[in-house]
Amino acid sequence: MCSPPGCGHGNRIWSVTLSPSQTPDEPAAEAARQLPPATVSRLTLYLRTLNALLSEGTERVSSEALAESAGVGSANVRKDLSYLGSYGTRGVGYEVAHLSRKIAQALGLTHEWRVAIVGAGNLGRALARYAGFESRGFDVVALLDADQMLVGTEIGWLRVTDVADLEHTLEKTRANMVVLALPAAVAQSVCDRVVDAGIHSILSFAPVALSVPAFVNLRKVDMATELQILAYHAQRLADPRLDEDRPGA
Amino acid sequence: MCSPPGCGHGNRIWSVTLSPSQTPDEPAAEAARQLPPATVSRLTLYLRTLNALLSEGTERVSSEALAESAGVGSANVRKDLSYLGSYGTRGVGYEVAHLSRKIAQALGLTHEWRVAIVGAGNLGRALARYAGFESRGFDVVALLDADQMLVGTEIGWLRVTDVADLEHTLEKTRANMVVLALPAAVAQSVCDRVVDAGIHSILSFAPVALSVPAFVNLRKVDMATELQILAYHAQRLADPRLDEDRPGA
């Protein structure tokens, strides 16, 4: 793991875009294509529902129905969709096919995304075989590991390649996204190599905070963290009086 | 992500309920032991760092160092920790062992959490073997599946049991949390049974919105969603000019 705090540069995950007042010139044009992060993540949920509706032949859908199937409020749905433009019809709803196309376009799913998974342990192998990626437009093009026992074996329709050749594999497969399914101890060094190889989009499952340059997009999924958050709420329900020495109490 | 930040957030966990205008008597006392959700998810990150420091013998840590290793700002760390009480020493920092204990306590990790994983597909098996759960105080006590080919086999140190006996298994193993690693199609019905069996904390990996009673805590992790969010940002960096075309005009 990273030696004591201070093994280098401390960069923030996904640049803050700060500058409260960048150029006061053209705020609207820039802002117009900046979707709020919360909206982006909900758009993926709407898209999932829309695609389900599409394949069952439904033609129109209301914000109420979309809200229901995404687990949010309908006002929220309408606000989110309004960032994309006025694609609904008042008194009627949204046309499923059209809206689906618009969301996919806004999310950049028209592009071809080629994903390399680094780490062929339990999780990496599970991800490599997960059909959900392919079906949603993400091509898993490589699976890498450092373990020589795994290199060369086949997982799903992929052959595991040596992480020593990471740069070469990424270039050859023209991967433009990387999923890190690695132990915490090696995650940062592999991450650095991935960034140096020109990858700007990384999804990490390693239970450690990775530091990356500001221009790199890093998202983290940590299953133990999720369970701990559940534990917090569960404990609160179970034992409503947990007044330790809290301020204000 | 919690994602980073962001994170696609959970859905209406615990909802708003009592804040608006409960009893105007004692608002502060109740509010005092309600940690902001964003704080809760960062506390898990601090705890991870603290435990690492603990095992390497470091005794004190500053908010700056904690911030660095969690990927947030130091003011944020201090604010978060201040919700727990004043456990730091000005001019010095925080005592690692003490702070670690306080956070674990606040998160409810003193409790014993017994997790049942439903679904022994690729992901379920990977989760069952994931050492990160055990090491952080979560005991995986059962692994269930509907596939008769899998029932009875051993994964890690667990024997797969039949999901038909779900209620019985949950009771017998005294599980108090459930992880759903199921296909979307069956997730809701299994979820309903899990809730009926008295489980109030559920972590779902199924790519579908589950509906649960308000008193149930449901968190979702969706890997395809994470990739789509990355795609959005990557596309923005690659192609700064996003076209728009108005619908009818």
Added chain:
DNA sequence: ACGTGTGAAGAGCTTCACAGCC
């Protein structure tokens, strides 16, 4: 009548900046 689109109000979170204590 129905359901979208949207300013405005409200709630929550982050960042700042500095007082207070070691």
Added chain:
DNA sequence: GGCTGTGAAGCTCTTCACACGT
């Protein structure tokens, strides 16, 4: 000098409520 604790300011996101189009 160094670092915590915290009001206040600023920002983002959510919710409300209703005008508007069909």
